[in-house]
Amino acid sequence: MKQCLHFLHTALFARAEELLAKRIIDGDPLAYFLQGQLYFEEGWYDEALAQFEKIKEMDFQALYQLGVMYYDGLGTKEDPEKGVEYMKIIINSNSPKARHLKYAAAYNLGRSYFEGCGVKHSDKEAERLWIIAADHGNPKASVKAQSTLGMFYSTSNPKDLKKAFFWHSEACGNGSLESQGILGVMYLYGQGIRQNTKAALECLKEAAERGNIYAQGHLVEYYYKRKFYTKAAAFARRIAENDNIDMLAKITDCLPVYIAKGVAMATFYLARCLQLGVGIQQDQAAAKNYYSRVSVSLQVHSVLLLVLPIDWINKFVSICRR
Known part of the structure; x- marks a missing residue:
């Protein structure tokens, strides 16, 4: 079956390449970009880079893709300064052809300032650019910037949870799966809004159904704390089997750190259920195994310590010391 699908994909790709080559010969200017994009989507970054370079002076979409590729080192050596340069050209352009790319370019440039990569670090400039990219919650703007601003204000010093x-x-209303899970947690604990358990569960359950691991981990904790042990253990077991954090991040478009946290929380409460024999048959060996998985996760994703509740960390550490 896989071989048949691969053959079909190869045939479709060859046909698309053939049609685009004909359109280029016929003088269709869009075909140049589409051919580069075809290569990019296939992961043929060298070919995509060469194609985009040919038309960067006349095609802002190609310039944008080149900015991404140079910044991330796709098909070329990493050159974040050049990536920043290209994004600035798009943002500062008065051409109508650049207008639809400005939100995404502003988001990426904000990311550069926040990371201090390709440009001097500046939280203030990152915030300014993300606000431009978010455009008052406009659904046609950068939803990624809207969600990022939510995270930025929840971790800034001082925090601004409102x-x-x-x-x-805004991001959740525009389809962000990441923000939907975080909103559920904010409602659950009254962060930036009055505590509302009903709204929290609605957000968390819908986000969990859509594949948000962070929301799933918090639902496990909610069920466990309310002594719905059977439900907590069964749900946690499914989540704990997720071991490819990077793959899940690509599939769900959620940050790896939040996915890792969701898996760690579920694994911890599964271990608790197994240790105490609540909601599941007691199994000390299995409990020890799952506790060790949490320990490894905390070491690999050490940034988790910045987002895990301190009481949760203390509880885990005290158990591990026994």
Whole structure:
């Protein structure tokens, strides 16, 4: 079956390449970009880079893709300065052809300032650019920037949880799976908004059904704390089997750190259920195995320590010391 699908994909790709080559010969200017994009989507980054380079002076879409490729080192050596340069050209252009790319370019440039990569680090400039990219919650703007602003305000010093809640609400309303899970947690604990368990569960359950691992981990904790042990253990077992964090991040378009946290929380409560024999048959050896998985996850994704509740970490550490 896989071989048949691969053959079909190869045939379709060859046909698409053939049609685009004909359109280029016929003088269709869009075909140049589409051919480069075809290569990019296939992961043929060298070919995509060469194609985009040919038309970067006349095609802002090609210039944008080149900015991404140079920044991330796709098909070329990493050159974040050049990536920043290309994004600035798009943002500062008055051409109508660049207008639809400005939100995405502003988001990426904000990311550069926040990371201090290709440009001097500046939280203030990153915030300014993300606000431009978010455009007051416009659904046609960068939803990624809206969600990022929510995270930025929830971790800034000092925090501004009301702003964080506002931007996660905007992003969630525009389809962000990441923000939907975070909103559920904010409602659950009254962060930036009055505590509302009903709204929290609605957000968390819908986000969980859509594949948000962070929301799933918090649902396991909710069920466990309310002594719905059977439900917590069964749900946690499914989540704990997720071991490819990077793949899940690509599939769900959620940050790896939040996915890792969701898996760690579910694994921890599954271990608790197995240790105490609640909601599942007691199994000390299995409990020890799952506790060790949490330990490894905390070491690999050490940034988790920045987002895990301190009481949760203390509880885990005390158990591991026994």
